[in-house]
Amino acid sequence: MITQRRLDVADSHGWDPPQLQRALSTAHHRAARGARRLKLCAADREDLRQDMLLAMLQRSSSFDPARGAWSTFVGLVARHVVADQARRARRQSEPVFVAIDLDAFPNGSSATQLDCADEDMALALLRVADELPRQPQFILRHLGAEGDVPGAQQASGMPSATFYRAVADLRCWLRAAGLHPERHGTR
Numbered sequence: 001m002i003t004q005r006r007l008d009v010a011d012s013h014g015w016d017p018p019q020l021q022r023a024l025s026t027a028h029h030r031a032a033r034g035a036r037r038l039k040l041c042a043a044d045r046e047d048l049r050q051d052m053l054l055a056m057l058q059r060s061s062s063f064d065p066a067r068g069a070w071s072t073f074v075g076l077v078a079r080h081v082v083a084d085q086a087r088r089a090r091r092q093s094e095p096v097f098v099a100i101d102l103d104a105f106p107n108g109s110s111a112t113q114l115d116c117a118d119e120d121m122a123l124a125l126l127r128v129a130d131e132l133p134r135q136p137q138f139i140l141r142h143l144g145a146e147g148d149v150p151g152a153q154q155a156s157g158m159p160s161a162t163f164y165r166a167v168a169d170l171r172c173w174l175r176a177a178g179l180h181p182e183r184h185g186t187r
Contacts, residue, residue: 015060019070026074027052034082038089048085052078128177136170139163143170 015023031049034040040048056077063073129140142152153163 022071023053023056023074026071026078027056030075030078030082034078034085037082038086048081051085052081055081128174131177132170132173135166136173139166139170143167 027049031045031052034048035045038044038048056074059077063070129137132140139152139156142156143149146152146155149167153160156163158166
């Protein structure tokens with residue numbers, strides 16, 4: 001069940017026009033700085049600004065003029081919103097570790113490669129291979145013959161950097177053809 005928090009404008013201690021102007025300008029300024037720091041697009045910057053204003057509104061009941069100025073209070077709330085956003089972004093970009101029980105694999109099998117090929121994918125690759133330009137077709141055939149990327153790179157005789165750029169180009173061609181090969185370590 002989703003619950004919504006009710007925000008009362010009366011809880012905002014009746015912001016006067018200078019307080020409202022200070023909150024708006026602080027949110028605008030801090031959102032612009034935070035967006036540059038977090039490399040956010042314009043829409044995300046606007047969302048950040050609105051998150052700041054909402055946090056200011058929610059926390060305004062705890063503002064005490066005896067402890068500090070309104071400008072200090074809204075500046076601190078805005079900085080906390082940016083810090084929270086940075087923590088969320090950092091958590092989302094952290095790698096996810098999956099425990100693999102290597103003892104569960106039979107002898108001679110690989111934890112990083114499938115032992116049996118997906119027949120549907122093999123047929124789709126054969127169909128697409130003839131339609132590819134010469135370079136991606138060459139890379140696809142080497143990958144099919146060798147079974148793994150390092151072996152295909154060595155068999156191709158191409159420099160490593162050139163080969164891996166060609167593999168990236170092949171991925172683009174395969175995606176354009178409706179196939180979505182996964183990279184190692186991604187979903």
